[in-house]
Amino acid sequence: MVSHATDVETTKRPLTDKPLLRVESVTKRFGGVVALSDVSFDVLPGQICGLIGPNGSGKTTLFNCISGIYRPESGGIYVDGTQVVGTKRHRMAALGIGRTFQNLALFRSMTVRQNVLVGAHHLGHSGFVANALRLPSAGRDDARATADADVLLEMLDLAPVADVLVAALPFGTQKRVELARALIGRPKLLLLDEPAGGLNHGEVEELERLFLAIRDRFSLAILLVEHHMTLVMRVSDKVVALEFGVKIAEGRPAEVQAEPEVIRAYLGDTVERAHEAA
Ligand SMILES: Nc1ncnc2c1ncn2[C@@H]1O[C@H](COP(=O)(O)OP(=O)(O)OP(=O)(O)O)[C@@H](O)[C@H]1O
Known part of the structure; x- marks a missing residue:
């Protein structure tokens, strides 16, 4: 029998030069507002x-x-070579895209473990009838998901609260539950929407350690949207900077940070906020 740890590690992919995420000339408008204009980059x-x-x-x-x-007006978005534009939201997990949400989307009246297991839903191969009749193949899916959940609960330091209701936990712990729920779906691409929002200094440092461990263990591509600049610059292998929907810089964190366009965009933003506050 395969050990639990080995089982989850099978999601590790060999490192190649083939992009896991390719964003190709994406343009998205809302009425007269051009929210994205011809944006391209690879991860x-x-x-x-x-x-x-x-x-x-x-x-x-x-x-x-x-x-x-x-759905963008034009351009392509490829995950591991598959065009995903136009794919229904509920099919995204099956295509290998996992995500966390800025304002958490957990089932508050369920335990940590139950919430994590929700993320494995699309992995069952036994089908509706086998599940309904509790045939052995359905049991095997459950056992595998439970084993994966145990590994992730341990890795994300959630094992001690596995059977606690999510609603009773601090915000920072709930964020780790979301991360575990996204990871149990074995994503190739993990989208993290402002994961550091609402966390204290210690929790952000813990998150930094976790992201690096997750990247190294599962060889995922991770796209991180984050306002916490220290976190972004410390964990990112590359950074893409946008302003008014246009890509203004792309490269290693230190390069992007030193880019005059980026400095100007951020200083402008700070000055505007200072005016608003005055
Ligand atoms: N659903 C929408 N309808 C109309 N305009 C929108 C919509 N969503 C975003 N926009 C506009 O598109 C532009 C880009 O917004 P977006 O929320 O993507 O920026 P952001 O970088 O995520 O900002 P923030 O850091 O504040 O979250 C903005 O001008 C915004 O007003």
Whole structure:
């Protein structure tokens, strides 16, 4: 029998130069507003890509285009070579796209373990009838999901609260539950929407350690939308910067941070906020 740890590790992919995520000339408009204009970039397996930009620069719109919430007017989005534009949202997990949400989307009256297991739903291969009749193949799916859940609960330091109702847990712990729920679906691409929002300094440091461990263990491509600049610059292998829907920089964190366009975009944003606050 395969050990639990080995079982989850089978999701590890060999590192190649073939992009896991390819965003190709994506344009998205809302009426007269061009939220994304001809945006292109790649993310390789095993890479964390930070997506940055001032408020309203198009980060969430791009995220929503990748995860099937919005359909871009033009351009292509490929996950492991498969075009995902136009795919229904509920099919995204089966295509290998996992995500977490800015404002958590957990079942609050369920335990941590139950919430995590929800993320394995699409992996069952035994089908509706086998599940309804509780045939042995359905039992095997359950056993595999339970084993994977145990590994992830341990890895994300959730084992001690596995049987606690989510509603009773601090926000930072709930964020780790969302991460475990996304990971149990064995995503190739993990989309993280402002994971550090609402966390304290220690929790952000813990998150940094976790992201690196997750990337290394599963060789995922991770796209990280985050305002916490220190976190982005420390964990990202590459950074893409947007302003008014246009890509203004792409490269290693230090390169992007030093880019005059990026400095100008952020300073402008800070000055505007200072004016608003005055
Ligand atoms: N559903 C929508 N309807 C109309 N306009 C929208 C919609 N969603 C976004 N926009 C507009 O598109 C542009 C990009 O917004 P988006 O939310 O993607 O930016 P963002 O970089 O995620 O901002 P923030 O950092 O504040 O979350 C903005 O001008 C915004 O007002």
